[in-house]
Amino acid sequence: MKDNYDRPIISLRISLTNRCNLDCLYCHHDGMLPSNLEMTSDEIYRILKIAKKIGITKIRYSGGEPLIRKDIVDIIKKTGTLNFKDISITTNGILLNQYAQDLKDAGLNRVNVSFDTLNPKTYKKITTKNFLKEAKSGILEGYKAGLDPIKINMVVMKNINNNEIMDMFNFCKEYNFVLQLIELLKSENCSDESFNNEYHVDMEPIEKSLEKLAHKIKTRNFMQDRKKYFIDNGEIEVVRPMDNTKFCENCTRLRITPEGKIKPCLLRNDNLIDIIGPIRNNATDEELEKIFIDAINNREPFYDQ
Numbered sequence: 001m002k003d004n005y006d007r008p009i010i011s012l013r014i015s016l017t018n019r020c021n022l023d024c025l026y027c028h029h030d031g032m033l034p035s036n037l038e039m040t041s042d043e044i045y046r047i048l049k050i051a052k053k054i055g056i057t058k059i060r061y062s063g064g065e066p067l068i069r070k071d072i073v074d075i076i077k078k079t080g081t082l083n084f085k086d087i088s089i090t091t092n093g094i095l096l097n098q099y100a101q102d103l104k105d106a107g108l109n110r111v112n113v114s115f116d117t118l119n120p121k122t123y124k125k126i127t128t129k130n131f132l133k134e135a136k137s138g139i140l141e142g143y144k145a146g147l148d149p150i151k152i153n154m155v156v157m158k159n160i161n162n163n164e165i166m167d168m169f170n171f172c173k174e175y176n177f178v179l180q181l182i183e184l185l186k187s188e189n190c191s192d193e194s195f196n197n198e199y200h201v202d203m204e205p206i207e208k209s210l211e212k213l214a215h216k217i218k219t220r221n222f223m224q225d226r227k228k229y230f231i232d233n234g235e236i237e238v239v240r241p242m243d244n245t246k247f248c249e250n251c252t253r254l255r256i257t258p259e260g261k262i263k264p265c266l267l268r269n270d271n272l273i274d275i276i277g278p279i280r281n282n283a284t285d286e287e288l289e290k291i292f293i294d295a296i297n298n299r300e301p302f303y304d305q
């Protein structure tokens, strides 16, 4: 199914919770408004079945920290029964020490792990907690369990970790992880103007130097037109959403908030559509499908000129 801007809707990103065991300086909480409400695993399963019916093929769980949910393995097990092409989680990695193998056995394909630095002091500064060792060993547990590919998400920040890109790339190459260099994003529920002005890094010069080093460059057409740089035997993907019309032109994702609303765009909260209310009031599959279609029809590129 396509939206009114000819963008196919391929992927659903479900935010499982707003809770987190870290408190990162820059966090945009996947664009979610503060709320303590969460859906049950059965309610999530109902949403997944409708998503499958309207042609969504990729499911991503995010948050907050999705692994903080005690029923995360059950959620993945239920997701695994529906034959999606790709089931993934974005996580800070700490609880992978506990769950990596169970998640893999339950049907999880892959994880993206937020890991902005290899330096314990910088890790504490960014996340406000001393869990670098746990995050790193969690990533390695994911590797041992066979989650593949593992992507390392590094939000690049001026005078914090921008001089660590090559160290991080070397760490990634050792295990075949993909490094994702992410531009610091400004949104209504995260870093304010002054934080962004202080730490934002222009990704253009970084991409230019990657271009020179790369022996192959690929563009991900259905993934926000992102570029992947193949360097030596490693891979770096650059995520550059700010003021990027190409990024939004090629956006193929819909989101669900922890409290059960469909969210057509990461950066907007004025066009959410409730789906959990109707589910709790015994709506039929046809009625729920119509709600999804209304949300898709509400989609607009955030940056459009």
Ligand SMILES: Nc1nc2c(ncn2[C@@H]2O[C@H](COP(=O)(O)OP(=O)(O)OP(=O)(O)O)[C@@H](O)[C@H]2O)c(=O)[nH]1
Pocket: 062, 088, 090, 112, 151, 153, 180, 182, 185, 223, 239, 241, 251, 253, 266
């Ligand atoms: N503006 C914007 N940024 C996004 C969107 N989706 C993800 N991002 C940013 O991209 C970064 C990486 O997100 P992930 O959750 O790891 O997933 P991904 O890289 O989009 O997905 P895969 O490449 O399929 O693994 C995060 O910093 C997000 O804030 C989006 O739809 N819009």
Ligand SMILES: C[S@@+](CC[C@H](N)C(=O)[O-])C[C@H]1O[C@@H](n2cnc3c(N)ncnc32)[C@H](O)[C@@H]1O
Pocket: 020, 026, 027, 028, 029, 030, 062, 063, 064, 065, 066, 090, 091, 092, 112, 113, 114, 153, 155, 182, 183, 184, 185, 186, 190, 191
């Ligand atoms: C909000 S977190 C939720 C999942 C999980 N807790 C984690 O940290 O991976 C999802 C992703 O958004 C990224 N992120 C959060 N705030 C951001 C910002 N202001 N700019 C760019 N990326 C951001 C994080 O680095 C992480 O990769």
Ligand code: SF4
Pocket: 020, 021, 022, 023, 024, 027, 028, 029, 063, 064, 065, 091, 092, 114
């Ligand atoms: S771990 Fe993820 S959700 Fe938690 S504060 Fe950091 S970026 Fe935000």
Ligand code: SF4
Pocket: 224, 241, 247, 248, 251, 252, 264, 265, 266, 267, 300, 301, 302, 303
């Ligand atoms: S329209 Fe743009 S800002 Fe909104 S979710 Fe898609 S890529 Fe992100």
